[in-house]
Amino acid sequence: MDYLVSVFQHLTGSQPPDSHALKYTVLHLQAATEVLLKAALSHEHYSLIFNDPLQATKEKWKSGKFNSCGILDAFDRLCNVAGLKLDAGHRTRIKDLTEHRNALQHYGLKHNAYAIESRAARVLEFLLDFIHDHLIPGLEPHEAERVEESMDSFRLQLKAIETLVKQRMNNLRSTLAKFADVTVQCPDCEQWAMLAYNGEEGPRCLFCHQIWPNDAPSGAANYAWIILGQDEVTAVQDGGDPPVVACPECGVSALVTEAITAECRPQATGLCFACGNTFGHLVDCEFGCGTVLNISPDDVEALRICSDCIGNQFGRD
Template structure:
């Protein structure tokens, strides 16, 4: 915009002439307010019955932005150099002008735990990694590679991360800052209200599924796709989650559960832990997983066969072959090993 007599018009005058005075001011978003603003956007996109593709996309993208903003700011409060990808090369000027290359979310979590003493559980770490994967797929490819990820999955995952971030702000950020102003308190109240609504939607859907889940709750486990106790196993077709419609074939369902939910691998036994999968004493299939939590009693683990759906309690491991068996009279070996020992004599 120019003036015939004076030449170029100063930016402030141009902004005033167009009614955009605020745009001429310095763009500055304090980190906590910035992160909370992203979270407000998340709950706004996920609230209500009509949640479409666009709402889901921005909920995931903005939730990941909030994670990065809030966690890295806590790291910066510990020491400003820790937010750099390579702290040894940190320059304060790069932080001040925003030209630094920051650490990844994984690095941020590791440094928060190891250097700042922040408590982040393995489940919370897993939720954060799953969110980052969802964001990358949506932002860079515009689609999800896993067709099983739908509204139900995103809402359940978002609720878990939202809950973690609210607690993180309350315990790790606000006590280290000045008392929150009215806008900050209002944002937190709005986020909590939105989380309650999202949690309520998840709970309401689970209640609607209860008549179908109750008859099979002894062989219903936590689905690693949506985290709900709605994955029914023990059928010929494999496993099916009534909540998020996730399906898994019968061949690897037991090992998939052991890896994804129980964090067991082939190296578990080497570390003195349980093997991922054993042979079932009833159906003979290699699909028995020990210490499984089911919808029948989510606090007391049982041994469950993911092929036939049978559950066992009081099983011991055979001292000869290592396979689990149900002792009837104090014996320490399974019937097969006892028979083999007798016939060998």
């Protein structure tokens, strides 16, 4: 709970928070999340806190001389062993938070104030619900009372942070409405404010100001990995198609085949981050080269073969 006090102090001390406040927001939010998850896990059984539960002993537990499990292991054990119904989306956010914290430790701060504030608000919302639903019921009455006192203050401060985020999104609403066909959820701040196609400037988020200057493929891969949970290596290993392919219109490898735009959500569509074209029906080249083609299902006479494969198979003029 002390970590959470620090998080709220650093997030609400000034607007926007400075780099020092942002650093400790990330560090202490990750620490708070790990401690709170493991506290709830210990209510199920202390051995579940150990990296290897089979090596757990009461003596090691009481002395604190043991290697504990990771934060994602704690989340998974709460679901799979303790039987808690936790949303997979929260696991993704905790994973991103941990990776961000590790990167900060080694390489310094990479995200700006708006992105961190938006991300932190989502994790904090999860933690306050988690504390109320799964931690307080297992505490002694005097402990529960102290935690509840802190929770009242946390809820008010979280509401203030969420209000600021909402106000910034409201200010962007009219602008974003003009680009709904290429607006997607930003992988940095998770707001629906990223212009996947922004002309020659490259993808850009209007909320947190993250940009991928002249690098549509990187923006597309980042979106597919963080927002959609898809990456090329895993997709291919699982026998599926890569999430980002070459666009049949511009030829740049920046076409996300299952993007969800503000205009079409919750339905997925093909969206190229390099030229802004959307594709309702994509088919794979029948020769298995990995090229995708934009062919209408009504066009029964169209060849499902790319030009390269036609040249390789039947010769070129």
